[in-house]
Amino acid sequence: MKNLTIGLLILVMISGRLNADNHSAAKNKITLTLNSISEISIKGFIAPVEYTQYNFHVEWDALANLQVAEPEKKYPTSVFHAFLPDRAVSVGELWEIKEKGVLELLRQLNPNPRLDLDINAGDSYGLWACLRAYNDEFAEIVFRIHAEFVLNDGRFTPSQFTGHLIIDRISEKVASFKMYVPEGVLNFDVGRDSTRTIDVGFCPQMELRTEAQNVLQDAKFVESITQKEAERKLILRFYKSQQINWISLEDALEMMHAQQKPVHAISIDGPLADESC
Numbered sequence: 001m002k003n004l005t006i007g008l009l010i011l012v013m014i015s016g017r018l019n020a021d022n023h024s025a026a027k028n029k030i031t032l033t034l035n036s037i038s039e040i041s042i043k044g045f046i047a048p049v050e051y052t053q054y055n056f057h058v059e060w061d062a063l064a065n066l067q068v069a070e071p072e073k074k075y076p077t078s079v080f081h082a083f084l085p086d087r088a089v090s091v092g093e094l095w096e097i098k099e100k101g102v103l104e105l106l107r108q109l110n111p112n113p114r115l116d117l118d119i120n121a122g123d124s125y126g127l128w129a130c131l132r133a134y135n136d137e138f139a140e141i142v143f144r145i146h147a148e149f150v151l152n153d154g155r156f157t158p159s160q161f162t163g164h165l166i167i168d169r170i171s172e173k174v175a176s177f178k179m180y181v182p183e184g185v186l187n188f189d190v191g192r193d194s195t196r197t198i199d200v201g202f203c204p205q206m207e208l209r210t211e212a213q214n215v216l217q218d219a220k221f222v223e224s225i226t227q228k229e230a231e232r233k234l235i236l237r238f239y240k241s242q243q244i245n246w247i248s249l250e251d252a253l254e255m256m257h258a259q260q261k262p263v264h265a266i267s268i269d270g271p272l273a274d275e276s277c
Helices: 002-027 077-083 099-106 227-238 249-259
Strands: 039-046 072-076 094-096 127-134 138-145 148-151 154-158 161-168 173-180 188-192 197-202 206-209
Touching: 039 077, 039 173, 072 077, 077 099, 077 173, 094 227, 127 227, 138 173, 138 227
Parallel strands: none
Antiparallel strands: 039 072, 039 206, 094 127, 127 138, 138 161, 148 154, 154 188, 161 173, 173 206, 188 197
């Protein structure tokens, strides 16, 4: 009888510990919601293209005159439901973004967006988001989207769209939003149908954003990862090449001499981490 009592006591203790662990794990997940009644004003910007390798931005009217379709537009909050997960999530967790809301936003930049990239242009498809940080007041979602625009006589493919959606968890409203093409030496490529030629170039600004942008400036989070860590998680969803443990050429040459092994060199014309070429 004594052994049975001890056994039951141990079972109760284990059960209690498991329940406590499950409760702790549940606390690490949050549900993200938005109030669909409110509206959000979004401003759109496209700066003139500054450079293309073969002067497409000078000789091709569609690219020379590329400009934002609607400089400012109001959206119902329901559009931003596309960026929310359909389950409770923890910091660092990824989920797919819904296409419909994103296409509606992209039409503010250009009336003809598409998410299925041209087979001759892009090779990475998808829309992914990640919970970067949260506290009792705010939650920040970062995302990466690959899309392109159909132009007259061709298409325009940005390297990527990245950005953030910050949710006011108390009022369940959008506190801040920004979706943009990041800067780089080259941050887009284009294909022209009539000449069957492709070019690559630089556009200094292509973005959608709310007026408020620094709402998390002094925020302290319950849980968070860095922006760099979130971006790393997202890029791994798109490119298997990022799973390679890359080293510098200098380190490779040192290893070659130390290990007495040859280096097999491959020249790549374009980046492996975005769609700019």
